[in-house]
Structures are given as structure tokens and as C-alpha cells.
């Protein structure tokens with residue numbers, strides 16, 4: 358089984374990224390040949406500061422290790438270190454529909470907010486499809502917000518396979534049963550995101566314990582007082598999901614334990630569980646982040662492995678598409 362996923366080095370990672378991303382990466386690295394990519398090329402699709410991109414790439418790499426990836430065993434690398442990604446993106450744009458790209462929710466949301474919309478933002482899902490297809494991934498651990506992009510990657514793979522030749526594995530999304538979409542603590546209708554959502558509603562992986570506790574204490578809850586998952590209780594449902602992510606208990610177990618406790622007590626308990634989850638991660642992170650030499654060594658190791666894995670697929674893409682290869686006459 359081949360596993361691939363990517364995460365953007367934009368903004369500070371959140372508890373949402375932990376739920377749909379980090380913890381799933383760690384779980385799936387046990388299932389087979391796993392590759393995880395810091396998608397720095399994706400980070401330039403919205404306005405950004407070059408100095409920030411530089412430090413955030415190392416921050417995110419440290420966080421991937423701190424949450425449990427083993428870079429000696431699993432391939433963990435930066436996208437820009439492997440030029441196959443940029444190449445695959447261009448080649449696949451021949452089978453990516455303009456209309457379909459324009460219908461992507463994230464493009465419409467992010468593009469709609471800005472005066473200047475980079476063409477890179479429009480092409481973003483093609484680059485993402487290339488990321489996945491280059492590694493012939495069977496499963497792609499992601500959160501719910503990436504579902505549409507994953508469907509597009511599947512369409513692109515199928516279109517390429519039928520137009521040029523069966524060279525790509527058609528990937529499947531791998532979503533957590535609970536916590537595929539963690540919502541803002543201040544607005545249960547909005548996704549908890551690295552950028553865009555309110556700071557008070559967003560729990561960051563590196564937030565200090567007292568800041569985390571405060572965010573949970575002031576979390577918006579619904580009318581009523583029973584701790585129970587329900588469609589008309591998005592605030593409390595979100596907190597139950599977070600509690601489940603932090604402790605490993607199922608939502609049903611949590612409802613049984615806190616059903617009559619009242620919202621105030623439950624909010625404090627969730628805050629404490631999240632602090633207990635994140636504290637050891639934060640400690641490991643601080644230690645890892647302080648040794649840039651070691652981070653760069655491990656990134657180079659990951660890049661070598663990723664280049665070796667992706668190169669044969671890229672070569673087959675060029676060949677099936679009819680390109681004359683430089684070595685053809687040699």
C-alpha cells in the first residue's frame with residue numbers, strides 16, 4: 358500500500374491540521390510505503406512573505422517529526438526539492454478542465470476575497486493531483502476540506518489513463534471517522550483554519566496551555582445544557598469531536614461520561630485534554646526546531662528518496678505523452 362499526503366507551510370498549524378493531517382500521517386505510516394510532503398510550491402498561490410515561507414517550511418518539518426513521523430523510515434520532504442512536481446503539474450494541466458477548476462470551492466472562497474488573484478491559485482489542484490499521482494498513491498489521508506481536490510485528482514488520473522495509457526493508480530481519500538472537519542471554537546459554522554478564522558476560535562499546535570484553556574472556556578456553545586451530539590448543536594458537537602481526537606474515546610463514550618455535566622464543566626475538561634495532548638508535542642518541537650543543521654540533513658534525505666520514487670512515473674508520463682526524450686538517441 359502506498360500512502361501520500363501534503364501540508365502547506367502557511368500560518369501556524371492548528372488543531373484542525375492535527376485532526377485531519379498530522380495524526381492520520383502517523384497512523385498511516387504504519388500501513389505501508391508512506392510519503393509526506395511539505396507543499397511549499399502550494400504556499401505561493403496566495404500573497405506571502407518570502408522570509409516567512411523559509412522559516413515556516415522548517416517549522417512545519419519540525420512539527421511533522423514532533424507529532425510522530427520518523428523521517429529516517431518514512432519519506433518526508435519539501436516539494437520544491439523535487440522538480441518532478443512542477444513538471445507533472447504542467448503535463449497534467451493538459452487533461453485538467455478549465456471549467457472544473459473554476460468550480461473548486463477553495464478557489465472561489467480564497468479568490469473571492471482578494472483583489473489580485475494569482476493564476477497559481479486557479480492551477481493549485483493540478484499541482485496537488487501531480488503530487489499524489491507521481492507516487493502512485495493508493496490512499497491519501499486528508500481532512501474533509503480536501504475532498505473536492507481529491508475527487509479532481511481522481512478525474513485527472515482517469516482522464517490521463519484513458520487518453521494516453523494506464524499509468525496512474527487512481528487514489529482514494531482517507532478521512533478520519535471523527536474530526537474530519539474541526540470547526541472554529543467561536544463560529545461552529547466556519548472551519549478552523551490556519552488563516553482566515555478568528556484567533557480566539559483557532560487552537561494552534563504551539564499555543565501556550567493557558568491560552569488553550571482560555572479559548573475553550575470562551576468557546577461558543579448552543580442553547581440547552583446536555584453534552585450530546587446533534588445537528589442543532591454544532592458548537593457542542595465540535596467540542597465532542599475535539600475531545601475524541603484528544604483522548605481517543607468515542608463520541609458515545611464522551612456523551613456517556615459528560616452527558617449531565619453541563620457545558621461549563623465540559624469545556625474545561627476538553628481544554629485540559631487538548632493541553633495534555635499538545636504539551637509533549639510542543640516540547641519535542643522546540644528541541645527539534647533548534648537544530649537547523651539536522652533538519653536540513655533530514656530534508657535532503659527525504660528529497661533523495663522522493664526523487665527516486667517519483668522519477669520513473671514522471672518518465673512514463675513524458676513517454677506516453679509522446680515527448681522525444683534527450684536520452685533517446687544516446
Ligand code: TYM
Nearest residue numbers: 362363364365373374377378485488499500537538539549
Ligand atoms: P492544508 O495545508 O490546508 O491542511 C493540511 C491537512 O489538514 C487538514 N485540515 C483539517 N482537518 C480537519 N479539520 C480542519 N479544520 C482542518 N483544516 C485542515 C486538511 O484537510 C489537510 O489534510 N491542498 C492541501 C495540501 C496538499 C495535499 C497534496 C494534500 C497539497 N498537495 C496532496 C494531500 C495530497 C492543503 O492545503 O492542506
